[in-house]
Amino acid sequence: MNRIQSTFQNLLERKKTALIPYIMCGYPSPQITVQLMHTLVKAGANVIELGIPFSDPMADGPVIQKAGEVALSFGVGMSEVLACVKAFRQSDEETPVVLMGYANPIESFDHHHGAWSFIDHAHQAGVDGVLVVDYPPEECSEFAKRLKEKDMDLIFLLAPTSTPERMQLVSQVASGYVYYVSLKGITGAAHLDTQAVERMLPQIRQHVHIPVGVGFGIRDKESAKAVSKVADAVVIGTKLIELMHAGTDTEKLQRISTFIGDIREALDAY
Secondary structure (H helix, E strand, C coil), X not given: CXXXXXXXXXXXXXXXXXXXXXXXXXXXXXXXXHHHHHHHHHHCCCCEEEECCCCCCCCCCHHHHHHHHHHHHCCCCHHHHHHHHHHHHCCCCCCCEEEEECXXXXXXXXXXXXXXXXXXXXXXXXXXXXXXXXXXHHHCHHHHHHHHHCCCEEECEECCCCCHHHHHHHHHHCCCCXXXXXXXXXXXXXXXXHHHHHHHHHHHHCCCCCCEEEECCCCCHHHHHHHXXXXXXXXXXXXXXXXXXXXXXXXXXXXXXXXXXXXXXHHHHC
């Protein structure tokens, strides 16, 4: 049982919902990323999704896209992302870390370092899972197999438009958890329909028998608590990026700590 599986098992036994914050590696600066990861854990995060900066993201809204551009301007690429995970692991051996991004940086890394080298380096750094937005399930069975050999999970997105056939395909290669995109659109949209989420999750669970996290559009403790009634995990990203736009590093970390602490309290109150 790897870190992701044991984390969800522990939460299930305690009847708690996982809190999964997303941050962009290298934003607001490369120097703060590892400290930010530790801050999230201390505030109540159970899994961390660490964004891989990419110049042409297809699912990211303007807030996360801008964060990626800032990170790229600092020279943050895959090697720097893996270095942050490795540094985080020096004092945290328990919290799962999932890398979230696109195929291009992974394939570029392999091109420069050798076939399948990303998986080897990610494993050595302490990565637990990978979510590649533009890897369709029918085309990455070998990638999933090689990840599993290193005890890492391949996580997939599902959407309101996902058909039962697509869910079945995902179930054949997904592990760890699946990430349900709760709305049609990009990250950061504010029109979350919690009733639609409640209707969709039982359909997903007919095909997918691992935990289901819900994200896109969750911006406060009210929406997080509503989603937690039906989901195994709540994923929050855009709001966290917004909280890091201004102020000193200390102020940014304090805002993040307070926000995640409030979300954790709301989830635990259910």
